[in-house]
Amino acid sequence: MDKNKRTLSFQDLANKTVSPAESRYLVHHAVSGTTSPQDWRKAIDEYDDQQQSRRRELLYSLMSQYLSRDVASIERYIVDHVEHTLARTRFNFDKFDAYLATALSVRDRLIESWNDTQQYFTEAGVKRAYYLSMEFLMGRQLQNALINLGIHDQYREALKELGFDLEVLEEEEPEPGLGNGGLGRLAACYMDSLATLNYPVWGYGIRYQYGMFEQKIKDGNQVEIPDFWLAKGNPWEMQRLDVTYPVQFYGNVNVVNNKDGKLQVYWQGGQVVRAIAYDIPVPGFDTYNVLNLRLWSSSPPEEFDLEAFNRGDYYSSIGEKQLAEKLTSVLYPNDSTEAGKELRLKQQYFFVSATLQDILRRFQKLQLPIQQLVNKAAIQLNDTHPTIAIPELMRLLVDDRGLGWEEAWELTVQIFSYTNHTVLPEALEKWPVPMMERLLPRHMQIIYEINKRHLEVVAQMFPGDEQIRESVSLIEEGYPKMIRMASLAVVGSHRVNGVAALHSQLVKKQLFPYFAAMTPDKFLNITNGVTPRRWIMVANPALAAVFTRWLESDDWITDTRMLSQLEQFQENDDFIREIEEAKTKNKQRLALKISQLFGINVDTDALFDIQVKRIHEYKRQLLNILGVIYRYLWIKQLDAEQIKTVVPRVVVFAGKAAASYAQAKRIIRLINGVASVVNNDTSIDNRLKVFFLPNYNVSLAEEIIPASDISQHISTAGMEASGTSNMKFVMNGGLILGTMDGANIEILEHIGKENIFIFGLNADQVEEARKSNPPTQLDSRLEQVKATIANGTFCNPKVAEPILSCLVPQNDYYMICRDFPAYLEAQNMVDEAFKDKRGWIKKTIQSMARMYYFSSDRAVEEYAQKIWNIEPAPFIPSTISFKE
Numbered sequence: 089m090d091k092n093k094r095t096l097s098f099q100d101l102a103n104k105t106v107s108p109a110e111s112r113y114l115v116h117h118a119v120s121g122t123t124s125p126q127d128w129r130k131a132i133d134e135y136d137d138q139q140q141s142r143r144r145e146l147l148y149s150l151m152s153q154y155l156s157r158d159v160a161s162i163e164r165y166i167v168d169h170v171e172h173t174l175a176r177t178r179f180n181f182d183k184f185d186a187y188l189a190t191a192l193s194v195r196d197r198l199i200e201s202w203n204d205t206q207q208y209f210t211e212a213g214v215k216r217a218y219y220l221s222m223e224f225l226m227g228r229q230l231q232n233a234l235i236n237l238g239i240h241d242q243y244r245e246a247l248k249e250l251g252f253d254l255e256v257l258e259e260e261e262p263e264p265g266l267g268n269g270g271l272g273r274l275a276a277c278y279m280d281s282l283a284t285l286n287y288p289v290w291g292y293g294i295r296y297q298y299g300m301f302e303q304k305i306k307d308g309n310q311v312e313i314p315d316f317w318l319a320k321g322n323p324w325e326m327q328r329l330d331v332t333y334p335v336q337f338y339g340n341v342n343v344v345n346n347k348d349g350k351l352q353v354y355w356q357g358g359q360v361v362r363a364i365a366y367d368i369p370v371p372g373f374d375t376y377n378v379l380n381l382r383l384w385s386s387s388p389p390e391e392f393d394l395e396a397f398n399r400g401d402y403y404s405s406i407g408e409k410q411l412a413e414k415l416t417s418v419l420y421p422n423d424s425t426e427a428g429k430e431l432r433l434k435q436q437y438f439f440v441s442a443t444l445q446d447i448l449r450r451f452q453k454l455q456l457p458i459q460q461l462v463n464k465a466a467i468q469l470n471d472t473h474p475t476i477a478i479p480e481l482m483r484l485l486v487d488d489r490g491l492g493w494e495e496a497w498e499l500t501v502q503i504f505s506y507t508n509h510t511v512l513p514e515a516l517e518k519w520p521v522p523m524m525e526r527l528l529p530r531h532m533q534i535i536y537e538i539n540k541r542h543l544e545v546v547a548q549m550f551p552g553d554e555q556i557r558e559s560v561s562l563i564e565e566g567y568p569k570m571i572r573m574a575s576l577a578v579v580g581s582h583r584v585n586g587v588a589a590l591h592s593q594l595v596k597k598q599l600f601p602y603f604a605a606m607t608p609d610k611f612l613n614i615t616n617g618v619t620p621r622r623w624i625m626v627a628n629p630a631l632a633a634v635f636t637r638w639l640e641s642d643d644w645i646t647d648t649r650m651l652s653q654l655e656q657f658q659e660n661d662d663f664i665r666e667i668e669e670a671k672t673k674n675k676q677r678l679a680l681k682i683s684q685l686f687g688i689n690v691d692t693d694a695l696f697d698i699q700v701k702r703i704h705e706y707k708r709q710l711l712n713i714l715g716v717i718y719r720y721l722w723i724k725q726l727d728a729e730q731i732k733t734v735v736p737r738v739v740v741f742a743g744k745a746a747a748s749y750a751q752a753k754r755i756i757r758l759i760n761g762v763a764s765v766v767n768n769d770t771s772i773d774n775r776l777k778v779f780f781l782p783n784y785n786v787s788l789a790e791e792i793i794p795a796s797d798i799s800q801h802i803s804t805a806g807m808e809a810s811g812t813s814n815m816k817f818v819m820n821g822g823l824i825l826g827t828m829d830g831a832n833i834e835i836l837e838h839i840g841k842e843n844i845f846i847f848g849l850n851a852d853q854v855e856e857a858r859k860s861n862p863p864t865q866l867d868s869r870l871e872q873v874k875a876t877i878a879n880g881t882f883c884n885p886k887v888a889e890p891i892l893s894c895l896v897p898q899n900d901y902y903m904i905c906r907d908f909p910a911y912l913e914a915q916n917m918v919d920e921a922f923k924d925k926r927g928w929i930k931k932t933i934q935s936m937a938r939m940y941y942f943s944s945d946r947a948v949e950e951y952a953q954k955i956w957n958i959e960p961a962p963f964i965p966s967t968i969s970f971k972e
């Protein structure tokens with residue numbers, strides 16, 4: 089019984105202080121047959137109790153029934169949404185309406201399990217982990233949800249009855265581009281694996297209204313088009329107008345002596361923005377568990393500058409409203425370089441502040457002492473972007489809850505952990521002290537205090553060493569002083585992980601040598617993984633069907649170790665034929681796309697040679713296109729007989745360059761210039777074709793990756809933290825041409841060096857080469873390629889000039905000149921290997937069978953055990969019945 093309920097009396101009635109509902113109770117249920125107000129009160133309470141238990145019974149019986157999974161019911165659910173949600177007639181709805189109604193009917197199912205799962209987590213009181221990431225590159229949801237729920241076939245049937253093709257409707261879904269590339273896609277793969285393995289985890293991020301820009305190619309150049317992905321609504325999200333928090337910026341810090349003589353800090357004034365939650369259900373495969381991805385959107389506070397409003401300054405008060413809305417309007421389209429813009433820092437704090445308020449509110453419901461927080465919550469920082477969460481939690485614990493500094497700090501460090509994603513100096517986040525002081529004055533004080541105590545420990549370990557002190561300080565000296573967010577993340581976390589073995593070594597040795605000396609146990613490696621659901625089941629149904637047929641089970645979808653059994657069939661002609669057929673089918677699908685885009689038909693027997701990823705100098709698309717140019721020049725000087733012996737190649741590029749990254753955009757221009765010359769040269773007998781596919785995103789990746797014979801992962805050694813598309817390609821039966829960098833090294837270790845084409849300097853040799861004198865001569869083939877670029881064969885030489893100026897030994901930071909000869913040699917070996925069809929297939933079979941380690945299921949299990957200390961919590965319904 090609700091203790092806060094008022095006791096009603098006649099007097100209340102007379103004074104009209106009871107609500108209309110209460111007076112109705114009095115009149116209808118209490119008054120008759122009772123004499124005193126106390127008796128009425130009792131009667132009302134009894135009546136309320138009865139009503140409540142009746143309601144609960146009804147609800148339970150309704151909720152224990154799930155939406156039916158048969159085709160006829162599915163048809164009805166879809167039509168219901170057409171009529172009742174979209175307000176169309178059931179005889180007049182177009183393809184997009186059909187997609188929307190289908191998606192909404194799938195969402196209804198997700199909500200059922202989502203509610204069950206979350207209620208179960210709460211009742212079981214489990215410890216949860218929270219994955220904080222500025223980016224979640226989820227890809228399209230419909231096909232994935234249907235596959236994970238195990239009702240893809242039923243939906244296909246139902247839609248067929250309604251006159252629609254499910255595969256066609258799936259293409260109607262706009263892709264939410266809420267990430268730049270690998271880092272955001274990793275977060276999405278991890279959410280899928282966490283849901284599938286029943287881990288109690290939530291994702292937290294930002295609901296950008298404009299995601300990653302849409303890339304168009306005009307006259308060979310990248311053009312950026314804003315991506316208003318929400319234009320037609322988003323059926324996968326649930327707006328939570330009841331889950332909102334205020335987030336404060338600017339203002340002043342005041343310290344006062346409170347009653348018991350303690351200092352109390354107040355952060356007051358400034359701007360307040362409201363965060364509104366949007367929830368996206370994340371279904372696991374073959375489980376009832378559905379996780380939550382909570383994305384925050386900014387809006388004006390309910391009471392925005394009322395004063396200005398009252399002064400009659402209506403327009404300036406509306407202006408503030410618009411500023412608040414702008415906060416989450418656009419994703420920063422930067423990859424591996426930091427812009428240092430104030431709006432970005434505001435985005436970071438906005439999302440972190442709302443998230444911590446939300447986590448603490450959930451914890452508070454448990455009514456435990458705050459010290460127990462560490463037993464109920466673990467927080468993962470996906471790169472440094474959410475690092476401001478560390479001083480923010482300190483502020484909440486010390487200023488708001490009155491904990492002592494040391495106790496608060498111990499708690500904070502135990503709760504946080506940090507994943508580093510790069511060792512590139514230009515990519516390490518730093519914020520100017522004056523900016524932080526203005527925007528988050530209290531946090532700046534807290535960071536100084538953290539640094540003071542940190543440097544005291546440093547001084548004990550390395551007494552008198554100014555150079556070390558300077559290098560590990562959280563503050564970089566200079567004008568202005570800068571806050572080193574990566575160092576703050578290391579100091580404030582109990583675990584710091586890199587994303588591949590080599591990278592984790594470099595994190596310790598190159599990036600944080602003194603931190604590693606101080607706290608060696610803090611550092612660990614967790615090699616990235618990708619989800620076999622999206623990257624095999626969704627992207628490559630043809631191959632998935634072959635796996636299931638030959639393994640006589642589809643358990644490999646959740647236990648990739650089973651794939652190792654495929655190796656026993658590597659000499660089986662039927663198996664080989666089926667694997668080949670699946671590959672051909674995927675190559676045909678890509679060939680169709682190419683012919684639609686460029687009007688050119690390509691030969692699916694050609695070697696499909698693919699490099700798709702963000703365009704960046706360290707990823708060396710330039711090395712690739714220089715190799716293509718050399719190949720072109722070489723073919724051109726062959727005679728007709730010799731040309732017939734050349735392995736035909738289809739070279740595919742895709743990827744976006746940051747809008748402000750001029751050199752990367754020039755490389756795109758060069759690639760397109762080469763493509764138009766090569767593709768129109770009839771003298772080379774179609775032995776070489778080159779395409780740049782616009783607007784690389786998850787959907788395009790799903791089409792391209794299964795079609796590859798070879799893919800290129802050729803970053804300058806030591807510069808690519810892990811890479812994840814390398815894993816996707818090999819799982820789909822493509823081989824790798826790559827450098828000893830990132831996860832390539834571990835892929836080699838797992839699949840065998842005979843199954844991967846490795847070339848070039850390794851990380852140590854790159855370091856050596858950068859220190860030593862540059863070679864005096866260039867490879868003559870590279871000279872020849874440079875001369876062809878310089879004479880304007882492919883594009884305006886003015887555009888190419890800044891590219892050519894990097895292709896000299898003195899200026900060869902990315903080791904393109906030095907690796908060029910080895911690269912050509914490796915490409916020759918690829919040609920030779922591809923001529924042996926059966927030998928090639930065998931390599932791909934062995935590779936697919938040995939890739940099980942690179943499932944994100946393995947990766948998240950490591951996070952759960954080594955960092956978060958959480959257990960799986962599968963929700964198992966006691967009874968399952970279906971609605972009529």
Ligand SMILES: *Cc1c(COP(=O)(O)O)cnc(C)c1O
Binds near residue numbers: 269270273786
């Ligand atoms: C996997 C993936 C990436 C990461 O690719 P890398 O080659 O590892 O850099 C980037 N973008 C999309 C759309 C992806 O699916």
